[in-house]
Amino acid sequence: MLEIKQADFEKEVLNGGKVALDFYSTECPPCEALAPKFEGLSELYGEEIKFIKIFRQENRELAESLDIKGSPTVIFFDNGKQVGEKLAGGIKRSDLIRNLDNMIAPDKVKQIKSKIKPIVSEYDTIILGGGPGGLTAGLYLCQARINAVLIDTMLPGGQVSTTHQVSNYPGFIDPQPGFMLAHHMSEQTKVCGTQFKVAVDVTSVDLEKKNVVVDEFETIHAKKIIISTGASPRLIGAQGERELKGNGISYCATCDAKYFHDKEVIVIGGGNSAIEEADFITKFASKVTIIHQFDHLQANKEAQEKAFANPKIEFIFDTEARKFERHGAGVKVDIENIKTGEKATLKTDGVFIFIGMVPNTQMFAGKLETDNWGYIKTDEDMRTSMNDIFAVGDIRSKKYRQITTAVADGTIAAIAITKELDS
Numbered sequence: 001m002l003e004i005k006q007a008d009f010e011k012e013v014l015n016g017g018k019v020a021l022d023f024y025s026t027e028c029p030p031c032e033a034l035a036p037k038f039e040g041l042s043e044l045y046g047e048e049i050k051f052i053k054i055f056r057q058e059n060r061e062l063a064e065s066l067d068i069k070g071s072p073t074v075i076f077f078d079n080g081k082q083v084g085e086k087l088a089g090g091i092k093r094s095d096l097i098r099n100l101d102n103m104i105a106p107d108k109v110k111q112i113k114s115k116i117k118p119i120v121s122e123y124d125t126i127i128l129g130g131g132p133g134g135l136t137a138g139l140y141l142c143q144a145r146i147n148a149v150l151i152d153t154m155l156p157g158g159q160v161s162t163t164h165q166v167s168n169y170p171g172f173i174d175p176q177p178g179f180m181l182a183h184h185m186s187e188q189t190k191v192c193g194t195q196f197k198v199a200v201d202v203t204s205v206d207l208e209k210k211n212v213v214v215d216e217f218e219t220i221h222a223k224k225i226i227i228s229t230g231a232s233p234r235l236i237g238a239q240g241e242r243e244l245k246g247n248g249i250s251y252c253a254t255c256d257a258k259y260f261h262d263k264e265v266i267v268i269g270g271g272n273s274a275i276e277e278a279d280f281i282t283k284f285a286s287k288v289t290i291i292h293q294f295d296h297l298q299a300n301k302e303a304q305e306k307a308f309a310n311p312k313i314e315f316i317f318d319t320e321a322r323k324f325e326r327h328g329a330g331v332k333v334d335i336e337n338i339k340t341g342e343k344a345t346l347k348t349d350g351v352f353i354f355i356g357m358v359p360n361t362q363m364f365a366g367k368l369e370t371d372n373w374g375y376i377k378t379d380e381d382m383r384t385s386m387n388d389i390f391a392v393g394d395i396r397s398k399k400y401r402q403i404t405t406a407v408a409d410g411t412i413a414a415i416a417i418t419k420e421l422d423s
């Protein structure tokens with residue numbers, strides 16, 4: 001591994017043959033997450049490809065000339081020409097491998113792959129998922145001197161990282177940007193000493209053996225597993241939805257309704273949560289238009305009656321959203337009547353989507369007892385139906401899913417595990 005300055009760029013990179021170049025910064029958690037992956041792959045691919053690091057803060061001119069906007073960013077060169085993808089943020093080992101493999105001949109790739117040695121590591125507890133629930137469990141376990149590892153397919157922080165502002169987490173007078181709250185939570189747990197394996201591919205999870213395989217080659221075994229993989233809002237799948245998620249489109253009225261004081265919003269959905277949340281949003285918004293795909297609501301009668309009696313709520317039935325686009329500070333929504341095919345465009349200050357949540361249980365489907373909606377059932381101490389397997393946070397079958405409730409679950413599971421391991 002070579003570290004260069006921008007003055008060496010021409011010699012080492014442009015005239016350097018095949019190169020993987022990592023622009024890193026200090027005090028950069030995603031850079032710390034990338035460093036061991038980059039290092040490990042340099043040992044594997046080092047005979048074919050040069051692995052070079054460059055400190056972005058001290059080589060800004062070069063970074064800007066290559067349109068590098070954040071750290072870490074990895075770019076690839078072959079004989080002076082930039083090739084492959086520009087990778088940034090939570091870079092996975094598999095992202096790097098995909099690009100490295102494309103730079104060399106298939107027989108070389110095969111040779112390199114045959115050199116990968118499986119690794120097995122042992123911990124007291126695996127925490128699967130680094131949202132508020134998992135991070136809190138990691139903090140308590142670490143403070144109790146329990147050897148824990150936190151594994152996340154993304155960078156840690158969970159749903160909080162993508163939340164615009166959080167104003168109901170105790171301890172802060174002013175609303176906190178979600179990414180900062182997530183950053184502080186994850187740094188507190190990391191500094192304490194819980195090991196992090198983040199932005200990894202979780203290859204398999206064997207709850208019976210308590211093995212988690214990451215990045216295909218590393219088996220992590222523990223005495224206990226905490227599942228804290230959260231739940232994801234069900235997306236409509238319409239064009240522009242992903243881009244405006246958390247920035248014009250919200251999936252949480254408790255969190256975001258207050259930002260729409262005297263504004264007009266659209267709510268999509270017709271079940272209990274959509275109708276109850278729409279009613280809640282009218283405490284702030286001047287008008288709520290509910291768009292529902294059927295000609296009647298699915299919510300219970302009481303919620304429906306309340307919504308129909310609410311002068312601030314209007315309804316558009318038999319209609320689906322097709323496309324979301326930014327429109328000034330608001331959102332433009334293309335809609336289509338699914339019975340008549342009639343199309344229209346609505347302009348609004350914000351959109352709330354409540355068409356259900358999806359628990360992230362795909363990796364252990366059918367292994368644990370769940371409720372009718374697929375959320376994992378636990379006892380008071382967060383124990384699931386399987387010995388030594390705990391579940392905390394949004395993945396749990398419970399009534400209220402908030403940061404505070406996830407944090408509470410994480411605390412309880414960690415204390416219960418500590419007691420069991422110490423006894």
Ligand SMILES: Cc1cc2nc3c(=O)[nH]c(=O)nc-3n(C[C@H](O)[C@H](O)[C@H](O)COP(=O)(O)OP(=O)(O)OC[C@H]3O[C@@H](n4cnc5c(N)ncnc54)[C@H](O)[C@@H]3O)c2cc1C
Binds near residue numbers: 401
């Ligand atoms: C837009 C929005 C705004 C919100 N605003 C607020 C608010 O203001 N206040 C509030 O209290 N609550 C808010 N919430 C709800 C709150 O964020 C959640 O209740 C809380 O984050 C749940 O924490 P968790 O740890 O259970 O899971 P999550 O935060 O969902 O974290 C789960 C983690 O698990 C990881 N993961 C998923 N699958 C796997 C896997 N197979 N292997 C490894 N890791 C995996 C994910 O990458 C993620 O990092 C909001 C939610 C959203 C969507």
